Amino acid sequence: MIGTRVSHYTILEKLGAGGMGVVYKAEDTRLKRFVALKFLPPELTRDEEAKERFLNEAQAASTLDHPNICNIHEIGETEDGRLFIVMAYYDGETLKQKLASGRLPLAEALDLAGQIAQGLAEAHAHGIIHRDIKPANIMITSEGVAKILDFGLAKLAGQAHVTRLGATLGTPKYMSPEQARGEAIDQRTDLWSLGAVLYEALAGRPAFNGEYEQSVIYSILNEEPQPLTGLRAELPPALDRILRKALAKHPAERYQHISELLADLQRMEAGAPVGVPTRRFRLTAPLRWGIVGLALLGGALWLLVQPGAEVAQTRKSIAVLPFVPITKSEEDRSFAAGIHNDVLTQVSKISEVKVIARTSVLRYQDSPKSIKEIARELDVRTVLEGSTRRSGNTIRVTAQLIDAKTEESLWADTYDRPYADIFAIQSDIAQKIAAALQARLGQEELRSIQAPPTRNLQAYEHYQKGKYFWSISYDWEGNLMAAERFAEACRLDSTFALAYAWQSIAYSVVYLTTPNLASKSAYDHKSKAALQRAAALAPDLPEVYLAKGNYLAYVKSDADGALREAEIANQKRPNDTWVLSFMSDLLSSKQDLAGALRLAERIYRLDPKGISGPFYAAWHSFSLGRFAEAERWADIMIANDPEGGAGYGAKISFLLRGFGAIDRAELVAQEADILVTRDKDHLLGPECLLFAYKRDYARALATLAGSQQPSFYLLRALLLNLLNRPAEARANFDSARLAFGGVLNASPNNQTARLSLAIAYAGLGERVRAQQEMAQVDSLSRIGQGLEIAYFHILNGENEAALQYLEKCISRPREPSPAVLRRDPRLDALRGDARFQKIIARTEAARRT
Known part of the structure; x- marks a missing residue:
């Protein structure tokens, strides 16, 4: 059949044969593309059963639209009655x-x-x-x-x-x-x-x-x-x-x-037990709601810094495993979790010791793995394990420090004490660990370890509940519950500086995330009042500096001031991954991406099974134009949290915006649809972008159904315009105007909101007001926003200005990649201009050098 023509297909070569058909490579003379033609062999043409099975293949497969299933284009029949299916040809x-x-x-x-x-x-x-x-x-x-x-x-x-x-x-x-x-x-x-x-x-x-x-x-x-x-x-x-x-x-x-x-x-x-659901991780407030924010709104599982094959050589590294409750009562389980959290906090104060973060060690709760395996996976030399029991006002705590390389016990003790001695027990464990690891404790570290946070045990229990709500909360209401628990602890003990600091931190995040704009001033007041009280009680407490940083960042939009406070907190608490995450986000907002990436890598070393380090490293690598590195970090996010949406959303974004790899992005999206059970909001923007890049605007619009995120009003408006529904598009631009205007009323320095408001006015045709808002976006905040600024000019009827701005972006790694320039529908108005095609070519050349 080579060289013959069937319908509008020219047979080029035989690709293979099987029991159900012979396959040829052919050229579609109408669409000028290669296809695969599958024919029922001549000897089977008279077999009605084979023919019916063949038709079933076509009927079944043609209903499926998936990147891992061969595409069926057409079913045909030759003049002599032979059936064939036209399929996609794959190299x-x-x-x-x-x-x-x-x-x-x-x-x-x-x-x-x-x-x-x-x-x-x-x-x-x-x-x-x-x-x-x-x-x-x-x-x-x-x-x-x-x-x-x-x-x-x-x-x-x-x-x-x-x-x-x-x-x-x-x-x-x-x-x-x-x-x-x-x-x-x-x-x-x-x-x-x-x-x-x-x-x-x-x-x-x-x-x-x-x-x-x-x-x-x-x-x-x-x-x-x-x-x-x-x-x-x-x-x-x-x-x-x-x-x-x-x-x-x-x-x-x-x-x-x-x-x-x-x-x-x-x-x-x-590395999680097969058949056991993996643990959920809290994303820090900077990570989920940081000042920059646009990365979150837009968009081989082997580690980049993989732990060595052997146990770490330095003894000054430790993983504090979850304490085991001797009984399975709710009281004992809660007590064991609290003891573990507090001991880990105390040990983390030892600056000379590398201490693995809580999110990573929680992976090993009830794990059958050996101490040596756990130490190797977390890249530490020593492991602390323990058990607890509480009966009324009496407690028992056992603890043992093990050298994972030799499997020898370095120190062990059992504490049978009244519950009132809980702080003394935690302090003693931390000091014994420092001595066993030959780690020097500075005077300030020793004072911090020895000083009880409060002498009111009831206040302490409310504080612990506040920390619990904080650790599991993913929305403003959960953070508000944490803030209220901290406030109750402070009511019971007006000298509880640590609780005041955390109360301020929680209210700052509530201020940032609450959808109720009218209540923001009240949360501002509560955060500030708690911060002032904490600073008056314990001005040198690391958490006080962290609270100051949170208040400046989230309430006052003062990144410079927030970073100064965070750096002091980091000096006092170098093992605190929360502080490092906060600093990484702040450095990013100041365009110090290299510094932000270094901090993210440090977070990962302290928290190799967590998500915040890989999250920051992924987005900072992407912003630096290191797309393959960003994708590998996204893979680590997925490995560490396979049921959460953040890793999948990041990977889809990187594949689309970095490589233009639509097929690969679609595979990841399909996997996410099957496996992701929570934090699905991280998938909305990336999946919308996927369908938009495929020019399937109706499906792109459907992904945003029901979401009230302000940024999605602008996306909806874009898609509705592309679907020729201008009245609905205008309504969404107006909703964006109201939403971002409200944000700016509460936070006048929010540059992301200012840029978005300018785009909304441009979409509404209010050119002068749009230009006024854009003029207020400072030069630092414009870095990395080339696509949005070009889109603003296009909406405002200024295609020449859009082209000029994109020309300025050619050599900047943070600006639109060649993939974005080629695919993003926001730039469609420029595609017929020869200058735009030259911009794409010059950008590709610049990124190769």
Whole structure:
């Protein structure tokens, strides 16, 4: 058939053949593109059963729109009655061809398995079962994207069977037991086949093999594959457990949904126990609500600074593991959590010792891992473990410091004391640890460790509850609950400086995040009053400096003053990742991105299982134009918090805005839709951008449905204009005007709000007012906002000014990347101008140098 013409397709070469068809590469003479044509072999044309199965393939696959599923363009029939399907042509190789060169590295195999799983999840969501997942049916494009081919054995769930009674469909080595027996099948059959494919990719040989088809089927029905760790010692044992479950003989013992398999693969890569949900992390207030803010509004899981293969050599490093309650009563669990938090706080005051942050050590609560494993993963030499029990006014606390390298006990003690001695116990533990690690305690550090925060135990309990609410709160209402607990602690003890400081911090964040503009002045007053009282009681307390910094940043929009206070807090508390996060955000607002990135890397070293360090490092790397580095940091975020949306949202943004990689971004978005269970607001902007870059403006608009974030009013207005709905667009520009005007009434120095207000006025056609607002945006705040400023000029009817500004941005790494210039619809009005095309070319050249 080479050289012949079928409809408007010219056959170029034969690509392959299988039991259900022959595939050719062809040229679509109308659209000038390459396609793949799949024909039913001539000898099967008269077989009505084969023909019906072939039509089922087309019907099933054509309903699916997913980056991991082969796109179906058309179904046709030749003049002599032969059926064919027109599919997308992909430059690449099948997984079968790839495996002919040998087994895959773990990271690559897991990446491909995850992509295949996402494609299957889409099919299963539409009631479609593939029934023949195997390496030959997985195409890997030149960009590394997996595409599921050949839905020739798929059938729509609920459709009448078209196979002969007792006939089996599928390829023996990858056929599930129920499929081999000719029984009814469901989506768990595809799960089984995917498990077999993943096994082969890692082992370099099939999970079930035999000289003849019947011997293969016997092996599937009666034998277990050799554990992968017996073939490759470097593979994690958790992988054996995952594959054992995926390849269970009985469907009820397998993963029931593809999302469960994906979740366990994510947990394994993150180092979390398989089958156990990963812990939620609090994003610091600067990270979620910082002065800069635009990054948050816009937009191989191997570590960049991966801990060494051995336990850390320096003894002056410690992980304080969660204390174990001796009983499982609610009182004991709460007491154990409080003791752990306080001991960790006390130990963190020892400046000569590297202390791993709470978010990282909480990962190891009830972990079966050995002390040596934990120390290696956290890159520390010593580990403190302990247990607690409270019975009325009597407590027991045990603690043991272990050298993870030698597994020797460096110090241990048991405290049977009245509850009133709780502060003395915590102080003694911290001092004994310092002595055991030969760490020198300065006079100020020693005073801080020895001084009890309060002598009123009831006030202390309210303070602890405030810290608890603070640690789990993700919105202004939760932060308000924390503030009120701190306030109650202060009411019970008017000398409790630490509680006053935290009360001020909490109210500053409430001020920043509350949607009720009328109440902002009240929260300003409460934060300021608590801060003044804390400073009067303990002016040198690190938390007082942190509270001053928070008040200046969030209430007064004074980044310079906030940074000065934060630097003092950092000098006094160098192990405090909250202070470091705050400083990183402030440095970013001052355009010191290199300094901000250094702090983010330091946060990561202190909190390797947390999210704030990788978050800051990702966005700062991206702002510096280091897109690949930013993507790797986003991968660490996902590994550390696979059920949260922040990492996925960041990665989607980087892939789109850094590389213009729409297909890869869509894969990440599909994975996020399956795995993310919270913080989904981080996905709204990036997923909206994804559909906008695809020019699917209706779906982009749908992603923002129901969200009242002020920045999304501007996005909605953009999309509505693109959909030719000008009246609705104008209404959203007006909503943005009101929202950002309200923000500026409360915080006149908020430059992000000022720029957004200028855009809103431009969208409303109020050119003079728009120019007045833009004139008030200072030069420092304009850095990194090239896209928004160009869009402002376009809306304001000033295309020439937009081009001139983009020309100034060509050599600046923080300004629009070539991908943004090529894809972002906000710049569509410039695309017909030859100068704009030259700007794109010059930007590409500048970024390569």
